[in-house]
Amino acid sequence: MDSPTPATAAPTPPPDLRTEAQEALRALTGRADADFHDGQFEAISALVEERRRVLVVQRTGWGKSAVYFLAALLQRRRGAGPALIISPLIALMRDQVSAARRAGVRAEAISSANPTEWADIEEALDADELDVLLVSPERLVNPRFRAEQMPRLISRCGLLVIDEAHCISDWGHDFRPDYRRLRDLVGELGAEVPVLATTATANSRVVADVAEQLGTPGEGAAPVLTLRGSLTRDSLRLGCLTLPDDRARLEYLVRHLDELPGSGIIYTLTVSAAEDLADLLDRPERRVRAYTGRTDAEERAELETALKDNEVKALAATSALGMGFDKPDLGFVVHLGAPSSPVAYYQQVGRAGRATETADVLLLPGREDRAIWEYFATASMPAQADADAVLAELGASSGPVSTPALEARVDVKRSALELLLKVLAVEGAVESVRGGWVSTGASWSYDAPRYENVARARREEQQAMLDYERLRSGDPQQCRMLFLARQLDDDTAVPCGRCDVCAPPWYPTPEAAAPSAAPEAAHPTGAEPAADTSRDAVSRLLDRVGVPVDPRKQWPQGLDRLGITAASGAPLRGNIAPAERVEEGRALARMSDLGWAVPLRGLLRVDEQGHRVDASLTPAIAQRVVEVLADWGWDRRPEAVVGIGSATRPHLVRELASGIARLGRMQDLGDVPTSSDATELFGARNSAFRVAALWDRFVLTPELIEQIDALKGAPVLLVDDEIDTRWTMTLVGRLLRRAGSGPVLPLSLALIS
Structure with a gap:
C-alpha cells in the first residue's frame, strides 16, 4: 500500500477547490459520503482563496473544527506556513490533534499537559514539519514562549485560528483576559494572512465586538466576513x-x-x-x-x-x-x-x-x-483601587516582583490578583517577565463605564x-x-x-x-421501595456530621513589610510553631455545600447595607451543633469553651458558646474581647493583610489568663460564627496557647471557603 502523501507535498491540482476540500473532508471524517454543511465551504473558500478574516457563529456540532483543519491543510498545499490555532482547553487540544492527524494534517499541541514534548515540537516547527500548532491563550503570556516562539510563528504563520472566540469579548459569558492578547497578535499579522474566529455562543453584541477586534488593517481591506447560522438544536x-x-x-x-x-x-x-x-x-x-x-x-x-x-x-x-x-x-x-x-x-x-x-x-x-x-460576578470584576495599588507597587520596584511577593504588598486575594495582573498585562500596563511582573510605564486608566456596563449586562x-x-x-x-x-x-x-x-x-x-401506598404484599421479596x-x-x-477545618501551619510572606514581628522583634516567617497552632477544627457545613448551606445562609445573612445580621440560633442548627460535637472524636474532651469576641454578631457567638458550655457541662470562659476600636473587617482580603488587621485586634484579660492557667493544659473549644481565611482562629488560638492553654479546637457554624 502506498504511503499517504505528506500534507506539504504539491500534488497535481484538482479541478477546483471545492473538489479538493471535499476529498479532504472525507479523509477527516472517515466517511465516503461526507459533504459540507451550509457555510462550511464558504468559510474555507474565503480563507484559502480570498485570504479574508472570517467569523463563524454556528451551533455546537456544526463542524467548525473541520473548517479550520481543512483550511490549514489547503493553505499548506499552496505553500503557506503552518496554522496557529488558539484553543482554550487541553481536552479540546487532545481531540483536535487526533482529528487532524486522521486527515493527514501534521498537528501538535503545546500546553501545560505536555511540557516534556515542547522541545521536540519546537524542533519540528523549525524544520517545517508541522502543519498545525495548537496553543492555549495562557501560553501567549509565558515570557519564554513570547520571546522565542512567537516571533517565528508570526513571521511564518499561514493561518490564525481563534477557537471559542467569544472569550475575546468581555461581553462574552466566558471572557478570559489572556484571550484579549489575541487582538495584538491579529494586529501583528500581515493583511495577507487569513484569520478565522469561531464560536457557538455569541449574541449580536459579542459578534460585533469580536469582528471589530479581527478587523483587517489598511485602506480598502475587505471587512470581516461573518457567517452566522441557526443556533437551534433539533435533537x-x-x-x-x-x-x-x-x-x-x-x-x-x-x-x-x-x-x-x-x-x-x-x-x-x-x-x-x-x-x-x-x-x-x-x-x-x-x-x-x-x-x-x-x-x-x-x-x-x-x-x-x-x-x-x-x-x-x-x-x-x-x-x-x-x-x-x-x-x-x-x-x-x-x-x-x-x-x-x-x-x-x-x-x-x-x-x-x-x-x-x-x-x-x-x-x-x-x-x-x-x-x-453574585459571588462569582463580583470576584471576576477588577476594582480600580486594586489596580492602582498594583501599579504603584510595581512602579516603585527596581525589578520584577513575583505574585506572592506582590500579594504581601497589596491587599488583594491571590485569585483576584492573578486575574487583575492578566487584565493589566493585556492592556499594556504591566508585563510578565522572568522573575515576576514589571510595570511597562505605559499610561493606563480604569475604564469604569465599560466595567459598569458589563456588570449591568x-x-x-x-x-x-x-x-x-x-x-x-x-x-x-x-x-x-x-x-x-x-x-x-x-x-x-x-x-x-x-x-x-x-x-x-x-x-x-x-x-x-x-x-403509591401499596401494601407490603406489593414487595414480596422484602426489597426496600425505590x-x-x-x-x-x-x-x-445531607445529614453527615461536620466538615474538618485544617489548621494554618505557615505564616504568609511579607509580614515584616506590614510591621508584624514576633515579640522579640524577629520576623514572622516559615512555619507557625507547633506549640502555638490550633488543632484541626470543625464547621457545621461549607457555605457551598448541598443541604445545610441554605439554612446557614439564612442565619448568617447580611442586610441591605451589607452588614451582618446578629440573629439567634434556630433549633435545627442548634441540634446540628450537638451532632457535630458528639461525632468529633477528639483525643481528649475539652473542658472549657471560649468565644471569639465579635463586632458584628456578638449575640450569636455568645449564645453558641454558652449553649455548648451548658449542654456539655464545660466551663464557660466568656469571649476573647476585641480592642476598643474593633469594627467590621472590611478589606484585609489576602493572608498578609488579614494577619496585620487581626494582629492587635484581640486581647486576653488578666481574668481570662487566670482561668486558662487553672485548666492546667486541658483542651479548649474555641467558637465563632464562621471561618473564612482561618486567620482569626489561628491568631486567637495562638494567644490562648501562649497563655498556657492545652490544645485549642476551633468550631464554627459555617466554613466560607
Whole structure:
C-alpha cells in the first residue's frame, strides 16, 4: 500500500477547490459520503482563496473544527506556513490533534499537559514539519514562549485560528483576559494572512465586538466576513423542574438517573456540590465520578475517556468540563443549579445530542443559585483601587516582583490578583517577565463605564436565566429552545415542539413519580421501595456530621513589610510553631455545600447595607451543633469553651458558646474581647493583610489568663460564627496557647471557603 502523501507535498491540482476540500473532508471524517454543511465551504473558500478574516457563529456540532483543519491543510498545499490555532482547553487540544492527524494534517499541541514534548515540537516547527500548532491563550503570556516562539510563528504563520472566540469579548459569558492578547497578535499579522474566529455562543453584541477586534488593517481591506447560522438544536429535549429544596432535588436524581438515555454530564455550580453528588450517585454497577477544577490533568483525561467510552453513567462536573469536550452521542445534560446566563447554559447543554436524534436536557434550579452567581460576578470584576495599588507597587520596584511577593504588598486575594495582573498585562500596563511582573510605564486608566456596563449586562443575564426557569406551557410563542436562541439573537428560531413548554413534561414529575401506598404484599421479596432507598441515600449525605477545618501551619510572606514581628522583634516567617497552632477544627457545613448551606445562609445573612445580621440560633442548627460535637472524636474532651469576641454578631457567638458550655457541662470562659476600636473587617482580603488587621485586634484579660492557667493544659473549644481565611482562629488560638492553654479546637457554624 502506498504511503499517504505528506500534507506539504504539491500534488497535481484538482479541478477546483471545492473538489479538493471535499476529498479532504472525507479523509477527516472517515466517511465516503461526507459533504459540507451550509457555510462550511464558504468559510474555507474565503480563507484559502480570498485570504479574508472570517467569523463563524454556528451551533455546537456544526463542524467548525473541520473548517479550520481543512483550511490549514489547503493553505499548506499552496505553500503557506503552518496554522496557529488558539484553543482554550487541553481536552479540546487532545481531540483536535487526533482529528487532524486522521486527515493527514501534521498537528501538535503545546500546553501545560505536555511540557516534556515542547522541545521536540519546537524542533519540528523549525524544520517545517508541522502543519498545525495548537496553543492555549495562557501560553501567549509565558515570557519564554513570547520571546522565542512567537516571533517565528508570526513571521511564518499561514493561518490564525481563534477557537471559542467569544472569550475575546468581555461581553462574552466566558471572557478570559489572556484571550484579549489575541487582538495584538491579529494586529501583528500581515493583511495577507487569513484569520478565522469561531464560536457557538455569541449574541449580536459579542459578534460585533469580536469582528471589530479581527478587523483587517489598511485602506480598502475587505471587512470581516461573518457567517452566522441557526443556533437551534433539533435533537435537544429541554425541560426545567423546580423542586422545593436540595433534599428533593437529590432524591429525584437518585431515583431517576438510570432513566436518562446513555451517559451524560450533571453540572453543578460548586466543586463541593460536584464531589458530593458523585459520592451520592456512584454505584459499583453504575459509575458516577466528579470532574472539577481540583481534578488533576491526568485524571481529567482518564475521566473524559471513560465518559466517551460509556464506562461511566455520568460525570458530576463544574464548568471545568465545558468548551472542548466532544462526545457526539452524549445522551443527557442535567444541571443541579442554574448557570448565571442563558448563553452559558446553551453552551453547556450543547455538549449533548450532537450525533443523536434525541438527547435530554433538564434543569433543576436551586434556591442558592443567585447567591453563587453574585459571588462569582463580583470576584471576576477588577476594582480600580486594586489596580492602582498594583501599579504603584510595581512602579516603585527596581525589578520584577513575583505574585506572592506582590500579594504581601497589596491587599488583594491571590485569585483576584492573578486575574487583575492578566487584565493589566493585556492592556499594556504591566508585563510578565522572568522573575515576576514589571510595570511597562505605559499610561493606563480604569475604564469604569465599560466595567459598569458589563456588570449591568451580567445582571440582565441573571434575570433572563430566571425568566427561562419560569417559562410555562400554554403560550404558543413560548418555547425553551426559542428563548435560548433569542438570547443569542438568532431570529430564525421557531418553537421546537419538544420541550416541556411546547409539550407535556417528558421527564417524571414529582406527582407521577411519587410512590403509591401499596401494601407490603406489593414487595414480596422484602426489597426496600425505590423512594425509601433514595431518601436514605440522600439523608446520609445531607445529614453527615461536620466538615474538618485544617489548621494554618505557615505564616504568609511579607509580614515584616506590614510591621508584624514576633515579640522579640524577629520576623514572622516559615512555619507557625507547633506549640502555638490550633488543632484541626470543625464547621457545621461549607457555605457551598448541598443541604445545610441554605439554612446557614439564612442565619448568617447580611442586610441591605451589607452588614451582618446578629440573629439567634434556630433549633435545627442548634441540634446540628450537638451532632457535630458528639461525632468529633477528639483525643481528649475539652473542658472549657471560649468565644471569639465579635463586632458584628456578638449575640450569636455568645449564645453558641454558652449553649455548648451548658449542654456539655464545660466551663464557660466568656469571649476573647476585641480592642476598643474593633469594627467590621472590611478589606484585609489576602493572608498578609488579614494577619496585620487581626494582629492587635484581640486581647486576653488578666481574668481570662487566670482561668486558662487553672485548666492546667486541658483542651479548649474555641467558637465563632464562621471561618473564612482561618486567620482569626489561628491568631486567637495562638494567644490562648501562649497563655498556657492545652490544645485549642476551633468550631464554627459555617466554613466560607
